[in-house]
Amino acid sequence: MADERLNAISRLLARQGILVAFVIFMIGFALLNDRFLAVDNVLGVVRSSAILGVMALGVTFVVISGNLDLSVGSMMSFSTIVVLDLHDKIGPGLAIPVMFAMTLALGGLIGLLVGYFRLNSLIVTLGMLSAIHGLTLTYSGGKNMDIADKAGTWFSFFGQGSVLGVPVPIILLLGLACLLSVLLAKTPFGRKVYAVGGNGVAATFSGIRRPRVVLMTYLISSFCVAVAGLLQASRSMGSQNTVGQGLELEVLAAIILGGASLLGGSGTVFKTLVGVLILGFIQNGLLLVGLEFYVQYVVTWLIIILAVWLDIAAKRGRLLSPIA
């Protein structure tokens, strides 16, 4: 009896391992540095995680439907460069919708290729990573983009402004998270995303139009990328062509930390948000303790492997893999 209860507790620990680890981390850092849990520090961490977080929310949909999106990093560079360039040419009021339309068009193209033509999403988005990077460079001619009149525009509101003391990036991140969470958990569309990722053939036979669902997930992903690009552009008011480089893999790391399976069919918006915050707080905590920024890479590595390992081990009921 007691043994059974112990077993249940250990299973629970393994299942919720990532949350437990998160709490231990937070307590540890809070003991090491009393500024860690100060309100302005916490707000700062969430704010600086917002760009990665917004992108991760969108890619969560793609991952749940059983696909990957490696193009979000270079797509984010693209939307940042485009909105900065158009800001000076046609004004911010027009630049933002045009940038959203262009980014959504790219997402739609990927959705078409993966959904309707049923091409492998890893390679399609790998190709798009390269192609969009080339597109960005061609668009900008390889030059950095800058807003000429930085003081005389309301464009900085999205990245630097705040409403009632809460920074706008945090409001956008949390607002988008709530919206997408409802979309994923409470609507027929959300059910379809899980169904397509869980078993695509069964979903097709039960009357779900798989191509359309896949297309929608990529549209959602690119919409989130556009928001992230807007945040990035508005925060720095100028940008290099490679601003989003490497973010695609960090986004995946956050989603995996949140416990979604790359095979599709599992994961939630809330869990992804937790994954993003874990990455953000680890980075911040290590810096506050006085370690260099690159120590976080090693720590992130260990945490990702441990988190996924424990998750799998809990499901199969033994620690080591049964592969001979």
Add this chain to the structure above:
Amino acid sequence: MTTSNRTKLIKRGAIWGFILLELVFFSVAGRFLSLSQTQFMDLDNMLLLLKQSAPIGIIALGMTVIMINGNIDLSVGAIFALSAIVMLDSQTWPIFQGLGELGVIPVAWGLALLTGVALGALNGLIVWKTGVDAFIVTLGSMLGYRGLVFMYNGEQPTFLLNWTLVDLAESNVLGLEFPAIVFILLTVLIWFLMTKTVHGRNAYAVGDNREAAVNAGIRVGPHMLWNFILIGFLTALSAVVFYSASGSVNPNDGGLYELWAITAVVLGGTKLTGGSGSVINTFGGVIAIQLLRKGLGHIGADTETVNLVIGLILIAVLFLDRQLNIKGKGELRI
């Protein structure tokens, strides 16, 4: 039967046809558009091309084996950088001071290769023992190994000037430089490994159907471990070949190499799902990418367009492959 043979032939020959097309196109277009007087199909130019494609090419050979196995390795860029740092830095270690400029070279190379083997083995062990998917394991170690690179020397580049080493690296046989020779030799070796040995046969079997391979008595775990060791070794060798001539490593070097290597392998027709692929075609894929880079530069296109073109070609290849498969197998379209 005949149609399936024909599609097989088309698929196998596609990359060589593409290379031929590139050569013809850039030679003809170069005559009208190029500013330089030299011909594109110049022998020196082609030898240079072989040398320039060696660093990515050697990694891509290992990636072919890994992908035939049904796995993927995203950490090669970081392994590349760390091996290079070890090779350059170890030459300044006090214990090796007595060896002289020539004597220290094999020691430094050995240590660099050992680094690659160790990092690859760590990836392989984690994949084997934990059962976590290789994509996730190597995504993690891509970050982790890059962290180790930074921890080694901070954000400073690592320099070393050993003229004996540079001379050695720039020596050539019949006009073929050291990197090109290594690349060609390795292509032949890995081709032999994959087509003529038990290990190669097992690699295809594991990639095609892992459970069947287990049932057939193949020890899948150790098998995959060996392949990860192989790609670690090859990546380190690529770093040895490249940095022997250059002598300076930045901590960000090798970034995106994993994506270039995978692109080359996929262009060569290897499936991500595993079970099929060819080392010789990967060689073709590497050459095709490098030709495209050089060719676009030759006809005066902006270097930026290279990324665009390669990305689109990658998707086009996938698309054509799919069309051929549908025709060949009469696959059910859902």
